[in-house]
Amino acid sequence: RAAALIFDVDGTLAETEELHRQAFNHAFVRHGLDWHWDRAVYKDLLRVTGGKERIRAHHARLRIARPLSDEDIAELHRVKTAHYAALIETGCCPLRPGVTDLLTAAKARGQRLAIATTTSHGNIDALLSRALGMRWAADFDAIVAGDDVRHKKPAPDVYLEVLARLKMEPFDCVAIEDSANGLIAASRANIPVLITRSMFFRDDDLGAARLVLDDLSGLR
Ligand code: XBP
Ligand code: MG
Numbered sequence: 710r711a712a713a714l715i716f717d718v719d720g721t722l723a724e725t726e727e728l729h730r731q732a733f734n735h736a737f738v739r740h741g742l743d744w745h746w747d748r749a750v751y752k753d754l755l756r757v758t759g760g761k762e763r764i765r766a767h768h769a770r771l772r773i774a775r776p777l778s779d780e781d782i783a784e785l786h787r788v789k790t791a792h793y794a795a796l797i798e799t800g801c802c803p804l805r806p807g808v809t810d811l812l813t814a815a816k817a818r819g820q821r822l823a824i825a826t827t828t829s830h831g832n833i834d835a836l837l838s839r840a841l842g843m844r845w846a847a848d849f850d851a852i853v854a855g856d857d858v859r860h861k862k863p864a865p866d867v868y869l870e871v872l873a874r875l876k877m878e879p880f881d882c883v884a885i886e887d888s889a890n891g892l893i894a895a896s897r898a899n900i901p902v903l904i905t906r907s908m909f910f911r912d913d914d915l916g917a918a919r920l921v922l923d924d925l926s927g928l929r
Contacts, residue, residue, distance in 0.1 A: 711883040713850075714815050715871055715900065718826040718833055720887035720907035723802050725828075725836065726755065727908065732793035733760070736785045752909050758827045758861045758890050761786045790831065797835045804840045805905070807925030812841075816848055823851040823875060825867040825884065825895075830854045851875050863890040868898035885925070889913050 719725045730751045737744040744767065746754065757766040761782050768777045796802070815822060826833060833854065837845040846852065851874035858866035872879060884895035887907035892915055895902045904918040905925050915921055922928065 710818075711820060711881060711901075713821040713823060713875055713877055713882040714811075715823045715825050715851075715868065715882055715884045715895070717884070717886045717888075717891045718824060718836065719828055720909065721805070721885055721891075721905055722808055723804050723836055723840070724908050725797075725802055725832075726751070728793055728796045728802055729760070729789075732789045732796060733764070735792045736789040739788050740781070740785050742785075748909075755888070755909055756890070758863070759855055760789060760828075762861070790829065793832060794835045797832075797839055800839060802836065805907075805924055807928055809841070811925050811928055812848070821875060821877075822849045823853075823871045823882075824849055825853050825871045827855040827861045827867070829856060862888075862894035863897070865894050865897035868895050868900055872898065872900075883919075886918075889915060892918055 716722060719729065727748075730746055730748070733751075734745055746767075754763050754767060757763045764782050764785055765777075768774055812822065824833060830852070833852065834846070851871045853867045853870045853874070855861045855867070858864075858870055860866045868879075868884065872882070875882075879899035880901070882900050884891070884900045884902045885905060886892050886895060886902055887905055888910045892902050892904065896917065902918045904915045904921040906915070906921065906923050
């Protein structure tokens with residue numbers, strides 16, 4: 710039994726990527742851009758982790774593009790983030806099946822809990838305070854977000870930072886992830902990975918994981 714469970718957020722705790730997608734599209738309209746990311750386009754763009762990085766990557770792929778400055782990208786991402794929080798606030802994005810039970814059971818048997826994600830502290834808090842209550846963070850011994858480290862997933866940085874804060878060895882932990890980038894990040898930190906398949910990564914090859922499940926229900 711693992712002494713600590715380290716959770717990814719987007720796709721793993723909740724199917725948030727669809728809301729991120731809608732929030733990006735909202736920001737593009739607000740910024741006067743004629744971009745629209747449909748699900749197929751977004752699925753492909755998810756290979757680029759990080760919202761600002763994803764916007765930049767899309768812009769770089771367009772052949773004829775008006776210049777997009779760092780300030781433009783920061784502003785687009787601010788609008789995106791505000792709209793994402795508003796969408797989460799509506800309560801339309803519950804935690805995935807089995808997540809709450811697993812957190813409760815893990816806590817009861819003395820396993821430590823942590824988060825290793827690419828998204829921001831603000832987005833994590835919006836999701837988890839809605840789903841678990843305002844004091845949700847008290848149950849987690851380490852919460853590391855994308856902007857806390859130099860390199861986002863698939864780099865191992867967020868996982869290495871979690872291990873450092875927990876003062877634990879990788880083989881005493883299990884990472885719970887939904888994407889190939891997350892699997893690679895945790896594997897590079899030598900942490901065994903459990904995959905819970907999510908909407909956008911349903912047919913990805915995630916066979917390198919220790920275990921691949923459709924969701925976390927019935928796991929405890
Ligand atoms: C999540 C991401 C994030 C979200 C958007 O990856 O890549 O970029 O799509 O969040 P993972 P931000 O689940 O592997 O952590 O716009 O806040 O970056
Ligand atoms: Mg994910």
